[in-house]
Amino acid sequence: MSETRTADPIGVIGLGSMGGGIALSLLRAGHKVYGCDLNPENLKNFTDAGGVDAPSPAALATECDLIFVVVVNAAQTEAVLFGENGAVEAMRSDSVIVSCATTSAEFAQSLETRLAEHQILMLDAPISGGKAKAHSGDLTVMSSGAARAYDKADAALEAVAETVYRLGDAAGKGSAMKTVNQLLAGVHIAAAAEAMSLGIKSGLEPDAIYDVITNSAGCSWMFENRVPRILSGDYTPTSMVKIFTKDLGIVLDVGKNLPLGLPLSAAAHQMFISAEGMGLGEDDDSAVIKAYQATGGFDLPEKKG
């Protein structure tokens, strides 16, 4: 007989590619999981895997004292917690919100303060790793928060993450670190597109560029991960252009408020905005190369088959 963890039910608000993966990892670890999402397909995948459908964040919060909020941004986090049928009104004292959206550190800090007024604890816990790692329980969590919040969330975090960085005892540092990571990720994706554009327009074979650069000092995690999508001509989204329009927007807002000039981030942001302007917002983020192609006039590899 295999051992399963007996834990209080855990809630997951937002069952998209990241939240859905987190819910799955929790179910696999033997937790009882309540979930809610506006998208029926996301909900069906979740209930098929053994999750319990909750009709609203408030309904979910009546069952769960530990809730992962895995939505896209600060506005959605705000809505599912404090909006109509939001979770906060139904949560008990000393329960814990694990806030996973990419937001500014300032928003995370203010959220912690407002939740504390309701005697709710918070972990500032943005996640990284993409859909595949969300589903396999191998996410990276860049987190900060009170020790009491970690005490209640530790077992669940272990089920969803390969690595949990603890960066401080209050909200803010988790989100600050995620912002630094997204700066680099966004700049590196745009730089990969810029470099591939230069190489292709210079007459180099796209496959040869990939081969040489992945073995040279010019490589980045993003170059290695994203350029194969350009080589295959398949821009089916794994992570979308519009995510980086959003995340580099957060990076630049944070910079403006510090204030700190971030010229590379600004240039990269413009390239994602241009790609979105071409109607590519929901294509894979590697499609930012088409914003270079639009003015550069070179051929990109076409999709096979």
Added chain:
Amino acid sequence: MSETRTADPIGVIGLGSMGGGIALSLLRAGHKVYGCDLNPENLKNFTDAGGVDAPSPAALATECDLIFVVVVNAAQTEAVLFGENGAVEAMRSDSVIVSCATTSAEFAQSLETRLAEHQILMLDAPISGGKAKAHSGDLTVMSSGAARAYDKADAALEAVAETVYRLGDAAGKGSAMKTVNQLLAGVHIAAAAEAMSLGIKSGLEPDAIYDVITNSAGCSWMFENRVPRILSGDYTPTSMVKIFTKDLGIVLDVGKNLPLGLPLSAAAHQMFISAEGMGLGEDDDSAVIKAYQATGGFDLPEKKG
């Protein structure tokens, strides 16, 4: 008795950190090596290791039918080959120039044509890997050129490089690939500085940023390699700021001539220029972070001891 290769003597013009390492690797492989350099210290290191001092490129060329030119840029390559006491006037038919400087593909192509008028073969062979790999014989060579040139240079290339990419049968593609690599390398160094600046000004511990990012999707070869210099506060040059002012200048010239807009490269170039404006041109290229600090007003780790 250990086996030593009997080869025609090989010439190395330019015995700085890269050329000096190449000469050393050739000596270690049992070749007889002639070298020349204007810097007496470089020359002494070379002769101490068993190399033979040549008073000029022309003098060196009377002895050697295979010559590595390991100078900084196109202008120096031009000078040592075609200037006063340049190598070309003294070279025999069918001898080979291995041109290692970072230049535009256009310059490399024109150099091949001009050398051919003197019945001299050429490999367009920019190198990558830095001083340590130059000295250990583990460089990466991004090369292109005629098969006959490779035939004569192969044994020597094997002695100096871990990997020799052959990208085509004429000059141009080697330099085009190096240009793509330098675009990424320069953008990634500046992005690493921009991200560390954002993180430090946001209140994150510099060491924690390095720890998290090197395990996340935001990592690059350059982030991993250069940020430790920022953390130690030691900007003793391994590769200098002014090298990237130069190399991103080549990237942007190539882009302008194609023409292809390269907004991230342009932004990164400005940061290196700003650092050079602060008098940091001969500091390590990671000192580009001081151009962020100059306006951002945050503290950087100080040198220990």
